[in-house]
Amino acid sequence: DTEVTQTPKHLVMGMTNKKSLKCEQHMGHRAMYWYKQKAKKPPELMFVYSYEKLSINESVPSRFSPECPNSSLLNLHLHALQPEDSALYLCASSQEAGTNTEAFFGQGTRLTVV
Amino acid sequence: DAKTTQPPSMDCAEGRAANLPCNHSTISGNEYVYWYRQIHSQGPQYIIHGLKNNETNEMASLIITEDRKSSTLILPHATLRDTAVYYCIVFAGGTSYGKLTFGQGTILTVHP
Numbered sequence: 001d002t003e004v005t006q007t008p009k010h011l012v013m014g015m016t017n018k019k020s021l022k023c024e025q026h027m028g029h030r031a032m033y034w035y036k037q038k039a040k041k042p043p044e045l046m047f048v049y050s051y052e053k054l055s056i057n058e059s060v061p062s063r064f065s066p067e068c069p070n071s072s073l074l075n076l077h078l079h080a081l082q083p084e085d086s087a088l089y090l091c092a093s094s095q096e097a098g099t100n101t102e103a104f105f106g107q108g109t110r111l112t113v114v
Numbered sequence: 115d116a117k118t119t120q121p122p123s124m125d126c127a128e129g130r131a132a133n134l135p136c137n138h139s140t141i142s143g144n145e146y147v148y149w150y151r152q153i154h155s156q157g158p159q160y161i162i163h164g165l166k167n168n169e170t171n172e173m174a175s176l177i178i179t180e181d182r183k184s185s186t187l188i189l190p191h192a193t194l195r196d197t198a199v200y201y202c203i204v205f206a207g208g209t210s211y212g213k214l215t216f217g218q219g220t221i222l223t224v225h226p
Contacts (some may be wrong), residue, residue, distance in 0.1 A: 042218060
C-alpha cells in the first residue's frame with residue numbers, strides 16, 4: 001500500500017465553522033507534511049511532523065492547527081478561516097524527515113471558505 | 115536549499131522524447147535533485163532523484179551535468195497522460211529536515 005488517503009475530498013465551510021482535514025498512511029512512514037496550494041501556484045509547505053512531533057511550522061496562522069495522534073494519522077483542524085484560505089490542502093509522507101527518500105502525496109482536500 | 119530555474123512551459127509531440135531542463139547553479143555537494151510532477155487537480159507524484167550520477171527508472175531518466183549545475187529530465191516516449199506541471203527540486207535532506215520546497219515548475223503539454 002503506497003497510498004496517502006485524504007478526507008474529505010471537498011469541503012465547504014463558513015468563516016465561523018470548525019472543521020478538520022484528515023490524512024492517513026500505512027507505509028510505516030515517520031514523517032508527515034501539510035502543504036497548501038492556491039490555484040496555478042506550486043504547493044507551499046505548512047507543517048512537518050517527525051515521529052509524531054511538530055518539527056517545522058512555516059509561520060502558519062493559528063487558525064490552522066495540526067495534530068498527529070499516531071504515526072499513521074495527521075489532522076489539520078480549521079477554525080475561523082478566511083475566504084483567502086480557500087485552496088487545495090495536500091498531505092504527504094516520507095520514511096523520515098530529512099532523509100533523501102521520496103515523498104508520497106495524497107490527492108488533496110479542496111477547501112472553499114464562504 | 116539551492117534555488118532552481120525551469121522554463122515556464124514546453125510542448126512535446128506524443129511518442130517523442132520530452133526533455134525538461136532545470137538549472138540549479140548554487141547546488142551544494144550534499145544536495146540531491148528531485149523531480150515531481152502534478153497532473154491537474156491531483157497530488158504531486160514523485161518521478162526520480164539523483165545526486166551526481168545519471169539515473170533511470172520505469173518513468174524517466176535524469177541526466178545531471180558533471181558540474182551538477184543543471185539537469186534534464188527525459189520522458190522517453192511522451193503520452194497525452196504525461197501532460198502535467200513538472201517540478202525540479204533541490205533537497206539536502208538532513209540540513210533541510212524535510213523542507214521539500216517547490217518552485218514554479220514547467221507546464222508540459224503533450225500534443226497528439
